Amino acid sequence: SGNFFLIAGPCAIEGEDMAFEIARHISEVCDDLHIPFIFKGSYRKANRSRIDSFTGIGDEKALGILQKIGEEFQVPVTTDIHTEAEAAMAAQYVDVLQIPAFLCRQTTLLVAAAETGKAVNIKKGQFLSPEAMKFARDKVIDAGNEQVLLTERGVTFGYQDLVVDFRGIPVMQSLGSPVVLDCTHSLQQPNQSSGVTGGRPALISTIARAGIAAGTDGLFIETHPRPSEAKSDGANMLPMDQLRPLLEKLARIREAIR
Template sequence: MEKFLKDLFAGQSYDENNFFLIAGPCVVENEELLMEVADKVSGWCRNLGIPYVFKSSYRKANRTSANSFTGIGDEEALALVKKTGEKYKLPTTSDIHAHEEAAIAAKYIDILQIPAFLCRQSDLLHAAGETGKIVNVKKGQFLSGPSMKFAAEKIRQTGNEKVILTERGTTFGYQDLVVDYRNIPWMQEHKAPVVMDVTHSLQQPNQTSGITGGNPQLIGTIAKAAIATGANGLFIETHPEPSKALSDGANMLRLDLLEGLLQQLVELRKVVSKF
């Protein structure tokens, strides 16, 4: 495991050879939701030796419809993410959308996440790198794994070597995504841990309703394949009641299904690590 990840997870009891998990509800809806998810997921991860990062977006800036929920307010949401991390002694992450947000968000969270649509924005990547925080860049749906070396280079130009790259599927037609698992080893060649964004890779964008669809029944399939191909970490958005979620409910995993999936993935990781 990279030194910066060891430092990140220093306060947790975990198996260093395990994959790490980034998980939480898509967006900050209220304090109760964050606390419920963090409480349950942190307990499961502790029992399974999985290093865990709590995730929830403080704002959703890339919604299809103008009527979509975007957030409860930036400062309020960021403060709730920080409060959740402090209560459960977890590192935290959220996405940023513009260069001026980097320094603000860095006061509250441990990992700055760059959305896939913005992975080529030089000023955003430079600003994120300059905070000194870990920067997790999601691969654009329009890019190959090898081309992500340029995103990593932009961050490293600031003197920040703490880079994570995330695979989240590739656009296939107008309303679907496919996962090319070659991107996992290809992006690892850029000397960065690679995460598989399981839930977003199952989105079905560009629906005429203005609300993104999804295939959550395939979450286990995508996650197991990612572990089998050597992913360093998994990204899974989860919610107690996805049908009532205010964002991305169509592709989130129901919270009570996560523990069983994690148990399977830990066993699979043990087998894969022998080869």
């Protein structure tokens, strides 16, 4: 349709009911606005700051929910993986494997993801330049998999802040892969003294609008009907009732830059 695509869902799969509620809502909005939609949910959280953070409801259970959502709503689904073993396992359930930003330099993980034949979405490390994503992308392509997405999610800016460098969008596009802007994690504020990453969700619209105007191919937005009840990353998710008006505005911007 010429529109941008949307990767969206809750941070983590906390249960089937909430996952379906979220998938149904996003799916309807995206259908109405002709926005291709990929459902996202983590089945396990492996790199939380603190060991007592929520880490998941069980791998197979959560992956099964993801698969069921893909079938029910006829959308691709994606999740993030952390080890070679997870690549093979998750690939049985999902369409796109997401490589976490901290792990974007781990060669064996990238190769294992590539070898599943699924699309691979590599998040740009907070320590990496847009140009250097060439080498991460090459690892997947050299393993025989051309389906690569690259995701911007902010770069380290002092200890307790990230900043989105919009110059990176055209730079990464010039590598030859679609570029996604992760509006949720780009607004994180890491290294808070509580051990729980903070965020500025009121600015999701600002970042998303700027991203679409800058020409990004896709957006990543975590959303939840009741963010304050979420077990993971509640501070950063977009309240779900704000999604439709935001996407309407973004679709108009997309139209304006054609």
